[in-house]
Amino acid sequence: MTSKLQRIGRFLSRMVMPNISAFIAWGIITTLFNPDGWFPSTAMNMLVVPLMIYALPSLVAYAGGQHIYGHKGGIIAVVGTMGVIIGTQTPMFVGAMIMGPISAYLLKRVDGMLKRHTPIGFEMLMSNFTAGVLGTIMIILGYVMIGPIIGHLNALFKLGVDFAVSRSLLFLAAIFIEPGKVLFLNNAINHGILTPLGLQQSLAKGDAIFFLLETNPGPGIGILAAYWVNGRGSAKLTAPGALIIHALGGIHEIYFPYVMMYPVLFVSVIIGGLVGDFIFQLFDSGLVAMASPGSLLAILALAPKNKLFGILLGIIGSSVASFLSAGLLIARRESWEMPDHDEMAFETDIFKGYQGNYEIAKIVFACDAGMGSSAMGASLLQKMLRASGVNVLIENVSLDDIPEDASAIITFNDLLPCARQAVPGALYIGIKDFLDRAYYEALIDALLKRCHFKEVTMNHQVPDQILMKSNIILDKASVSKEEAIRYAGQLLVESGYVEANYIEGMLAREEKFTTFIGNGVAIPHGENAVKDSIIASGIVVVQYPNGIDFGSGNIAKLVIGIAGKGNEHLQILSNVAEAIEEDELLNQMLRTKNPDTIYDIFAAEGMLAQ
Template sequence: MATTTSTPASSSGARVRVQKFGTFLSNMVLPNIGAFIAWGLITALFIPTGWIALIGDNAFGYTLEEGYTYGFVGQLGGWEGTDSVGIVGPMITYLLPLLIGYTGGRMMYDDSTRGGVVGAIATMGAIAGASVPMFLGAMVMGPLGGWSMKKLDALWSHKIRPGFEMLVNNFSAGIWGAILAILGFVVAGPFVEQFSKLASNVVDTLVDNGLLPLTSIFIEPAKILFLNNAINQGILTPLGTTEALEEGKSILFLLEANPGPGLGLLLAFTFFGRGAAKASAPGAIIIQFIGGIHEIYFPYVLMKPKLVLAVIGGGMAGVATNVAFSSGLRSPASPGSIIAVWLSTPAGSFVGVTLSVVAATAVSFAIASFLLKLDRSTDEGDLAAATAQMEANKGKKSSVSGMLGGSAAAAGPVRSIVFACDAGMGSSAMGASVLRRKIQQAGHGDVTVVNKAISSLDDSYDLVVTHQDLTDRARQRTPSAMHVSVDNFMGSPRYDEIVEMLGTSSGTAVADEAPAAAAADVLSRDSIVLGGSARTRDDAIAEAGQLLVAAGAVDASYVEAMHEREKSVSTHMGNGLAIPHGTNEAKGAIRRSALSFVRYDQGIDWNGKQADFVVGIAGAGDDHLALLRSLAMVFADESQVARLRAATTADEVLAVLDGVTV
């Protein structure tokens, strides 16, 4: 949630796509960081150059001198000369990639264990088909397994005879998993192995020619724009882990995680900053350096963009120091806390890693101090606005922004919220209903929530909520408002963040509803179909549209406008509901407000999401909004959705919709 200026659609879209890709990769890796840490600790302790061997304790019988048994430590570490492979190699070869593959498959199958299992099976094929750790292979085969299993299950959904569900489900997962495992073995494993070797050669070339510090020119700004996950989780972590297996450490783990650049910047603000920035910097140091939450310093750079030179310089100094001392980490340091960095540092790299943090801090502090002292302007900078910009870059509320005074609430009290969509007759009305209900239940009676078409927006609202594909257009019409992007109108977690942002208040909820209307006023029994014949999204739009035409509510040209509307932004609302409707320009083809209701027992693939209910909308005025609000409440309640699934007559559908209070 943030107040932001409008940006060109192309650059903003590219940035968002990279952010999404990076977030997707990090969502596979970060839940399993505990396993990486466990592997790193075991490696640090039990390999021949680990801490126990360095200390030397013959009671464990691990001495490297010829003639001694390696004993317990050697067995765990899989030392050469023992009859054990240990647990270091198997963990990085099998455990870590399988965890990533399982997580990726589960993510792509709506958090289903079934998707995770097939993703892990597919990943196993890639593991067996390569001689390097298959982290990149897991990031490909895991999601592929979950996504493809979901698509296959949709083909025979609701077609399995009762009593055969378990048989079909188990064998389909087993058969498809086996096919994907073979595909991973034959294609993914060898391909990713060659890619890993090529990327490793590139890194070696940079190191050999003293060019590795230059990576900070890209990595440090990317961090501030939240674009670094794609590089860090997609390239640095997999390559670093492979290098750590071979060399016992990797410098790649420190290219992004070094806390020194941020520490130096915050120290400069502590001594030479002004106002809120100076006051908040000491507290931010604790969160950044000890807690490892680097995003706490991003607003300081966004407030004064030239300070990016300081963190770039600090990053380069840290990388150069690690190159000079040939130091690195055994495993990823996440979060980027000095504690996590030290815990991941092998014995021989402790001095180099520590000096790299010191060097990065010193250089960043020196550059930032010089730039702050050089800045003689009386403008101390707007830290609150910069924090809001940081949250806009991140795409969600920051967990640490409150201590900077830069949360969305800092921009002023929110009293008016508008939910905007392309036409203003469908998705915005339903999204506004869900959000309004949450705000009312939280007791914020002085907050109004309305819905409008983007074309009719003016810059008088405090907060604008839009589909993520429409946010840039909304910003152009409401530049001073805070903007929140959602991709699921019915159950977006952003709604809860908005309610949390509003804080505590009292009062009786305000009703911004249209006058209540019976469902039958805009949804006739003849416009309700409980067994739709369409099998594709476009056919479903046509089927819902033709019902509106048959009811005399719209001209035939309105159906084409429904297809045009779908090309710009999806009308899938989430929770199995799609509400196709015409463009704003097609309102002239509407004779009266009406809805059509079609249920598809086998589901429709709606841009990768399943739609079981399709509601066609024609809104001439506001008389259809009450029913849309009823629909929103129904589809936010699983028990009501179950009643719609079980309905056998049009009257039962109307009874469900009329029975919901909005």
């Protein structure tokens, strides 16, 4: 059940989290220019309502649609959601979370059914026409039926919320919120439930207590402070650093292991949450927008000036309550040590079912959002592996974005059931604390004993060919645009053409301008900021018979990754353009089952030797 809730919560949070900067911008405008703000301005305050009603729900819808069907899914998600928005004239965040994904899913299914019946040369026409017709249907459906239904459901739900608020019972939500956070439902609770409620309340009264219920760092501060004062051993030593990261960095996941290692501390986080939320409610505290991450700095930045005292008092109160209760419980514990990590236990667990050595080309750290805790873990393991003489590629991603070429996947124990569905055959490693050095030491010993690591770069030899036959990959199954670019970039890395950070430059380049050049061909390459990471000029060719959606109905069946050293970039692009200029040669490359065919075509353009 927890795994299913985590999966649903991740999907909901994926619609909100990519747009956090927009929500923060809206919150800053509200904080500065509303009648009770720091710089009251009637003219500037007129921005608040249109942003809330139209812009923010549209962004949420786009993110949901894009997750399901790329850029095209995002566009129709916005179109369908506009019907819901206009049909109610109230903040339709719940409507966006429903209408956006449904619209994108329907378009994906319709395109899939029509694709095999579309004549050659009419793909773009049919694609755009289908999306236009379905978009028309969805916006009318949203305006006439779905919008009013969601509006009525919102009204009923609001009655329940108002009942709890009017009777000063809202603080009791901490009984469910605080343990839910520790079970890694924090993003689901915050972005899937509390954010839509908070946005509506903020529009009505200028701020919302809902933005404080999950983001309050007080309970976690109290737990970590109690370990610092009353704990012993590694738990005591690691608590101060974790407290700073939690309070100022807003990475709440860092205190979850300290609760999990002594589950009676669930009582302490609940007590801290109850006290903090009661004080927030008593002083009518609230933020103007969500604070994400939930750090003290972010909370104070989004606090109305007349609510600062109540907010600070609530955070302090929850910290003290959690600290006192946790201190009493920890003082009675016989051992404060983090559990010992046994190298043999690692071998028995993660290598179960594997005979001999296992090759690792990429290690992936995955967490719910793919940012805070996994980024710290990836950085720490990278440093420790390099100290052991290993320079393997390590990435941090969200659970939903685990790449198919991951060799080993590390995530929190409670998230392992969700992660295991990503890459069959990979090594799956559960962890309690992304900053546990003792764990990494035992893990590295086990991996060095049983694994062969594929180095990130081939510093011993610079490739002497721009295109190698091993980098012509045929008949690849369709994936997302981002995954296709990462795969091409990884081929460039593994062949020694570029350093690992070139891949991020390729993705950043694609966000600014599409690299789809027509005729079913895309040529992803890095932006200027990563030119220094190019070791030697090179290209890789990946054939996707069923195509990759590069947005706006552009389907690429040939993805050619490019890295040009010095001034060779434009020359390589020119040679690629000439190679695909002739329809006959292009059709051969799109349909061939023999890599020699593509190799010979590029050889004729003089693209093999450096």
